[in-house]
Amino acid sequence: MxxxxxxxxxxxxxxxxxxxxxxxxxxxxxxxxxxxxxxxxxxxxxxxxxxxxxxxxxxxxxxxxxxxxxxxxxxxxxxxxxxxxxxxxxxxxxxxxxxxxxxxxxxxxxxxxxxxxxxxxxxxxxxxxxxxxxxxxxxxxxxxxxxxxxxxxxxxxxxxxxxxxxxxxxxxxxxxxxxxxxxxxxxxxxxxxxxxxxxxxxxxxxxxxxxxxxxxxxxxxxxxxxxxxxxxxxxxxxxxxxxxxxxxxxxxxxxxxxxxxxxxxxxxxxxxxxxxxxxxxxxxxxxxxxxxxxxxxxxSEQLGDPEFQELLNCIRCGACLNVCPVYRHIGGHSYGGTYSGPIGAVLTPALNRNVAEWDDIANASSLCGACSEACPVKIPLHDMLVYLRRRKVERGHGNRWETLGMKGFAVLMANSKRLNLALKMGRIAQKPVVHNKGITLKIGPLKGWNTYRVAPSMADHSFRENWQELSKDTRRTAPPMNAETRDRMEQILRQRRASGIQGGHHE
Ligand code: SF4
Missing domain, CATH: 3.40.50.10420 (NagB/RpiA/CoA transferase-like)
Incomplete structure (x- = not known):
């Protein structure tokens, strides 16, 4: 090599x-x-x-x-x-x-x-x-x-x-x-x-x-x-x-x-x-x-694989490298293989048939999707990077703490009361380490991020809490709708129903 x-x-x-x-x-x-x-x-x-x-x-x-x-x-x-x-x-x-x-x-x-x-x-x-x-x-x-x-x-x-x-x-x-x-x-x-x-x-x-x-x-x-x-x-x-x-x-x-x-x-x-x-x-x-x-x-191992076959569509133009914020900072040799950038991050494990050896390469992406937008043959590279990460976890090569964290997150997100309670507790727990609305601690999962930046602290009020307050205020202070506007809106609604539009945003 x-x-x-x-x-x-x-x-x-x-x-x-x-x-x-x-x-x-x-x-x-x-x-x-x-x-x-x-x-x-x-x-x-x-x-x-x-x-x-x-x-x-x-x-x-x-x-x-x-x-x-x-x-x-x-x-x-x-x-x-x-x-x-x-x-x-x-x-x-x-x-x-x-x-x-x-x-x-x-x-x-x-x-x-x-x-x-x-x-x-x-x-x-x-x-x-x-x-x-x-x-x-x-x-x-x-x-x-x-x-x-x-x-x-x-x-x-x-x-x-x-x-x-x-x-x-x-x-x-x-x-x-x-x-x-x-x-x-x-x-x-x-x-x-x-x-x-x-x-x-x-x-x-x-x-x-x-x-x-x-x-x-x-x-x-x-x-x-x-x-x-x-x-x-x-x-x-x-x-x-x-x-x-x-x-x-x-x-x-x-x-x-x-x-x-x-x-x-x-x-x-x-x-x-x-x-x-x-x-x-x-x-x-x-x-x-x-x-x-x-x-x-x-x-040929990619043929018939619904998640990775499109890799073979690549015409090796390099456009995905030029727009990738990760590649632009770390250059090609950091990827470790012949092919670098977003296409390399997917192609290298695919060609080497050895996902374990290339486990961390799919993490060299912010999943911003710039690569897929730049690709002249529209290869969904950022989706493939997610599939690679999923396969890694399925094969038991995931990070133990990350897996545990995701499981905890799923439990919280499944129930709004639990989520609200966790948010309240989190706000109390973070108080000793918050300075100027930021957390600068360099330990655990915060270490990498806080070496170069400051992690934002949890907001004093969640979006849901702010929304409830705002709704109350609006109900209290909004003037009644004038008759002309109400008639106009009802007319629009009638037209929408007649044309079969059920709701949502249409342009
Ligand atoms: S932009 Fe598309 S075609 Fe060009 S190298 Fe990247 S994946 Fe291949």
Missing amino acids: NPAQSTQGTVKERAGVALNNDFLRNAVKFTTERLRSGKQAASAEHGNWEEWRERGRQIRLHTIAHLDYYLNLFVENARSNGVHVHFAPDTAAATDIVMTIARNKQAESVVKSKSMVSEELHINRALELAGIETIESDLGEYIIQLAGEGPSHIVIPAIHKNRYQIAELLSEDAGEELPPDTTILAGYVRRKLREKFLGADIGMTGCNFAIAETGSMVLFENEGNARMVTTLPKTQITLMGMERIIPSWEDLEVMATLLPRSATGQRLTMYMSGITGPKRTGDGDGPEEMHIIIVDNGR
Whole structure:
């Protein structure tokens, strides 16, 4: 496991470290703010964003509901295009397939474009252990590879680093002092990678979408490196999660509208490549041999699960991370897995089939729902986080005190007299520790909250008590309704009854 992807300690402990790292917090805040406002502007400019979100959701729901059919169609078409298609049920199988191809090709070096699936499978480590040089060609991935870290954001892997830290890393790589100037730094990486592209035996990519009707794969990117990876090396390996499928190129139009706008606020990324098989006779470039490895790794277990199947609809845009108040404070590495933010908090336990190990990850959310609102395919992430918490408790991994507290709360809420009595007793009991309408004690469940804030004390009067008083006052002081108003109201009521409206608020 990458040092930055560690389940050691709890999310809370890792978040504690991140919260004390001002560089990280400022860098994450700066970039997520830029991405978030970019997305807002791009979706507003689109004009029919909500309709397209719904279309995107319907396409993903339909595809995942018929995944067996579309996967078969994709595989048949890809094979007839001359692609070698492999299935990998888990990390070990996927790694084995990659290593077999690399051995058969006597590969000494692999150049990669950005691929979250390869991060999930820890492919770099396996290749490097076999003595095969592995070079990330995406700028952000190259930076975190130099730092020996994993990605801390789905789209911007080095989001947690500022330009001074990046200049330091690249200066060490270059063996000379490079200024913290983004153009100069990007220029250095471009020159360095060009040599690597030309000498690489294998090009490895991920896959944004796989088109079932033609067996093609589609890549979105801004740097042009994926295009180099898919044209220069003689052998290409594409790693794709089994849910990357969409039925047709027509559906891609919707995805190509939703993905770049949600990810980076762009109408379209600088490059969008559609690849349908290896190089053919007469083609100027392209790989001579192409392999697609379709990875399951826990995905099929979500199929048929009414609470989590929609996880497979995710198009990995990262928009939910950019709006998440928790992610924006603690960054991606605090989550401990390859995927971070709200989608990571749900996807990581799902893919790892080990809820116990990832027990606390669902707590890294305030359940504000910003993630679900931002999601271009409307995945109900905050509901899933609640389901995860419920499953944890059902499996006996809940916090004993929390469970006890909830049981007590249920007993009180079931009876208004009991609730009133508890409120009165609570008000008396809190008196010794209340100062300026706040409680500052740092013990028990108040410790975490009161380290940074002041818990409000119970109000002197409950809402019910205030309401009763207010009602009495209103009855005493309200003037009688004048005849004209009463007639008007009766008329409205008659009309409502006639039209079948029984009551409530209608707009
Ligand atoms: S869950 Fe939605 S918002 Fe988050 S990465 Fe996936 S598609 Fe994007």
